[in-house]
Amino acid sequence: MPNRINVSDFDLASTLECGQAFRWKREADGWFVGVVGREVWRLRQPSPAVVEAAVAGGRTGSREPPATAVTTPEHYLALDVSLRDITSAFPADDEPLHAAVRQHWGLRVLCQEPWECLASFIASSSKQIVQIRQIVDLLARRFGEPIGNGFHAFPTVGVIARASHQELWDCKLGFRAKNLLAAARMIDDGKIDWPMITRGAVSPPRPGRCDYETALEELMKLPGVGEKIANCVLLFSCGFDQAFPIDVWIERALLRIYFPRRKVTAKRLREFARSHFGSYAGWAQQYLFFNERSSKRGKRSSNRE
DNA sequence: CCCCAGGGGTACC
DNA sequence: GGTACCCATGGG
Numbered sequence: 001m002p003n004r005i006n007v008s009d010f011d012l013a014s015t016l017e018c019g020q021a022f023r024w025k026r027e028a029d030g031w032f033v034g035v036v037g038r039e040v041w042r043l044r045q046p047s048p049a050v051v052e053a054a055v056a057g058g059r060t061g062s063r064e065p066p067a068t069a070v071t072t073p074e075h076y077l078a079l080d081v082s083l084r085d086i087t088s089a090f091p092a093d094d095e096p097l098h099a100a101v102r103q104h105w106g107l108r109v110l111c112q113e114p115w116e117c118l119a120s121f122i123a124s125s126s127k128q129i130v131q132i133r134q135i136v137d138l139l140a141r142r143f144g145e146p147i148g149n150g151f152h153a154f155p156t157v158g159v160i161a162r163a164s165h166q167e168l169w170d171c172k173l174g175f176r177a178k179n180l181l182a183a184a185r186m187i188d189d190g191k192i193d194w195p196m197i198t199r200g201a202v203s204p205p206r207p208g209r210c211d212y213e214t215a216l217e218e219l220m221k222l223p224g225v226g227e228k229i230a231n232c233v234l235l236f237s238c239g240f241d242q243a244f245p246i247d248v249w250i251e252r253a254l255l256r257i258y259f260p261r262r263k264v265t266a267k268r269l270r271e272f273a274r275s276h277f278g279s280y281a282g283w284a285q286q287y288l289f290f291n292e293r294s295s296k297r298g299k300r301s302s303n304r305e
Numbered sequence: 306c307c308c309c310a311g312g313g314g315t316a317c318c
Numbered sequence: 319g320g321t322a323c324c325c326a327t328g329g330g
Contacts, residue, residue, distance in 0.1 A: 019326065125327040130314065132326080174311030179328085226328050247326035289326075 008084040011106025012045040018290040078108040102290035116154040117237035138171040161188035176218040180225025235282035253292040
């Protein structure tokens with residue numbers, strides 16, 4: 001029997017399909033099926049005020065007890081924060097932003113598992129979302145622990161660290177294979193302070209965690225992790241709501257909305273994003289990102305005249 | 306600023 | 319059924 005969760009200001013489909021997570025599949029009957037930790041989750045939203053969650057506990061082996069949950073639907077889906085408080089912190093006079101918020105009302109930034117998030121976004125470099133999903137699926141199938149019914153947990157950092165370059169290459173990572181391998185080895189060997197970065201992976205953030213700039217700088221020591229990917233990891237899995245990843249889609253949106261027909265450097269764009277959107281800039285980014293992709297997909301128009 | 310590093314989905318024809 | 323283009327980029 002699925003667990004019934006009362007929700008408000010929440011939209012499951014937008015949240016799972018806005019490009020922040022890569023393991024969710026929408027089935028014909030309206031259920032979303034995905035793997036979270038060592039569990040297979042089935043989620044659906046039969047009405048605006050209700051989310052149903054059926055969590056099938058993954059077993060590590062036939063004689064072992066069910067694996068303990070590392071998170072809950074309420075926490076993973078960020079149902080434990082007030083969306084109204086967050087959007088109220090956006091600049092009040094930014095009409096294009098608030099239009100995007102209305103368009104996708106209920107979209108929330110997930111609280112994902114940091115290592116899976118990092119590995120997924122290392123794989124994302126200059127890849128389209130459908131291909132990222134395929135890579136993540138191949139990694140899970142080849143290296144992840146079976147958790148029943150053909151599902152696999154995402155492989156641990158240690159398993160990837162001990163994989164061969166060829167095995168990773170075979171998962172269609174291309175030139176990203178060596179980056180993922182080297183990053184996994186650095187974390188596994190303690191070459192960067194991964195615990196410090198991920199300590200804040202709860203919402204609301206724990207007091208005493210390291211600050212955003214420190215975490216960003218530490219993450220960028222990893223090969224294949226620049227500012228964009230580091231910000232994705234900090235936003236989607238480490239509870240840093242101000243992290244503002246800038247990819248080609250969000251860059252297009254920012255240029256069109258805030259700097260029409262003006263030449264702006266990448267640095268200037270970053271400074272604008274940091275100063276304009278406030279302490280929940282990352283959430284604003286996700287609304288603008290999803291809005292840009294939803295409206296522009298299929299159109300080849302070069303929108304700059 | 307330039308360039309390069311897989312490869313496959315997708316919009317066109 | 320061909321094909322050019324583009325992709326949640328980083329590094330040299």
